[in-house]
Structure formats: structure tokens, C-alpha cells
Amino acid sequence: MIQLRILSSPFEDSDGNVGFGSCATKNDSEESVKKCFEILNSFSLS
Numbered sequence: 001m002i003q004l005r006i007l008s009s010p011f012e013d014s015d016g017n018v019g020f021g022s023c024a025t026k027n028d029s030e031e032s033v034k035k036c037f038e039i040l041n042s043f044s045l046s
Helices: 030-042
Strands: 005-008 022-025
Touching: none
Parallel strands: none
Antiparallel strands: 005 022
């Protein structure tokens, strides 16, 4: 069974853009969290 970590927080990317949302990752490494939020934020661009 794969344990997913649920994250819900503001996230700032390398360009200084901040996104809000929840994200589930298989681990909590910085790279996987960043990638997950990049995907999440791609759906919420205004």
C-alpha cells in the first residue's frame, strides 16, 4: 500500500509565484512537492 502525504499550504515557486491548494504526493521530498504544486497551479491560472 502506498502512503500518500496530503499537503495543503501556500507554495512559492522559483519565479516567486504563490499558489494555494491541496496536493497529494507519494513522498514529501521538495522536488515531488514542487512538481505536484506546479501541476495544481497550472489549473488555477488567472
